Amino acid sequence: MDLGIKGKRALVLGASRGLGAGMARALAAEGCNLFLAARTAERLDERARELSREYGVTVENRPLDLGDLDSVEACARAAGGSGGVDILINTTGGPPPSGALGVTPALWLQQFQSMVLGVIRLTDLLVPAMRERRWGRVVTVTSSGVIQPIPVLAVSNTLRASIVTFMKTLSTEVAADGVTVNVMAPGRIxxxxxxxxxxxxxxxxxxxxxxxxxxxxxxxxxxxxGTVEEFAAVACFLASAQASYVTGQVMRVDGGMIRSV
Ligand SMILES: NC(=O)c1ccc[n+]([C@@H]2O[C@H](COP(=O)([O-])OP(=O)(O)OC[C@H]3O[C@@H](n4cnc5c(N)ncnc54)[C@H](OP(=O)(O)O)[C@@H]3O)[C@@H](O)[C@H]2O)c1
Incomplete structure (x- = not known):
């Protein structure tokens, strides 16, 4: 199926490895021009060379630290300035394992900045231009833990839940402007x-x-x-032209792992 996004500009966070790299590849295969972001410049360079060679799309890199607002704003300016971003794929790093008790305030704050605030700020800077163009897709990777909290990942469960409610709130504000906002909940990919x-x-x-x-x-x-390709295929659908009536959702990609309906 042609997903109708050839030539769209996609900014993919966490693109240096794992789910982010897989989603970047899948979007490149659909003909999207890419802007890849993460902290490790060497890995991004490698990804960019591969994708532009294999799919003939334009790929630009931007080293980004989501925990640093200056870096987030510079990334938004660079991506938003050169033709705009039609598709924003938000992926962050994950926190260290812990229970709910005994996590230091410093760790809570540090993780809030890189897992929540950086994503909110970037989204806030890029969505207004999508609204003006009357087309946009925001897809944010969280975790199955936002539905069924994972015992040793209290920081992830807690902070990602706030991303879900931010995105749900945003989805209602921009739905009439052709911008969809969805969240993905990977199980174990x-x-x-x-x-x-x-x-x-x-x-x-x-x-x-x-x-x-x-x-x-x-x-x-x-x-x-699950495989990265299975996960990325769902992300691509959410970013597609065909998914124009799907918004405000938490899409599970978990092989049935989450037991609740
Ligand atoms: N894989 C799964 O089954 C699964 C399940 C539930 C939730 N998740 C969550 O989904 C996200 C992606 O999963 P994954 O398996 O692909 O994880 P991963 O392999 O650890 O990839 C994380 C990506 O985020 C980037 N990143 C980390 N910290 C960053 C920061 N401060 N600023 C900017 N970029 C940063 C990393 O690149 P750099 O290090 O180069 O910055 C990397 O590209 C993670 O948050 C993970 O916890 C994954």
Whole structure:
């Protein structure tokens, strides 16, 4: 299916690896011109070379630290200034594992800045031009933890929930202007971060990483982790022309892992 977004300009955060890199690739395959952002310039350069070579699209990079508002505003100016952004894909890093108690105020603040405030600021700076053009897509990656809190990820559960309610509020404000705003809730998609989390759990429990992974997969009705490509395909649909009547949603991509309806 032609998703109707050839030539659209997409800014993809977290594009240096994992879900962000996968979504950038899928958008490039649809013919979108890209603006890639993350902190690690070398990885972004690598991604940009691959995507422009394989898909013939324009790819620009912008090193971005979401925890630094100056960096966020510079990114918005650079992407918004050169032709505007039609599709904004918000992806952040994830916080360190913890329970609800014992997290220092400094860590709460630091994570709030990079996981919430940076995303809100960037969205705030880029959405007005989408409204003026009467077309825009905002897709924000959160986690299954916003629906079913994950026991060892209290900071993620808490802060990402506020992103969901921000995006839902925004969706109603801009819906009549042709701008859709949706959130994605990945369950367990196989990325470097998933491996890192399994390795940390293995270390804590004394089991092997393979045992931890098997136990984790056994909790998912589909019986395996999702692939980055499966996740990116859903993101691309939300960014598509066809998804014009889908807004304010939390889209689960979890192989059935979240048990509630
Ligand atoms: N994979 C899953 O199954 C899953 C499930 C639930 C939730 N999530 C969440 O979804 C997000 C993406 O998942 P993932 O597996 O792709 O994670 P990942 O491999 O850790 O990728 C995170 C991306 O965010 C960038 N990033 C981190 N901190 C940043 C900052 N301060 N400023 C700008 N960019 C920053 C990273 O690049 P740099 O380090 O170069 O900045 C990287 O590109 C994460 O927040 C993760 O917790 C993932």
């Amino acid at each position: 196989w990325t470097e971060r998933t491996d890192e989390i399994d390795a940390a759990n293995a270390k804590r429990s004394g089991a092997s990483q393979e045992q931890v992974r098997r136990q984790s997969m056994a909790t998912i009705p589909v019986g395996r982790y």
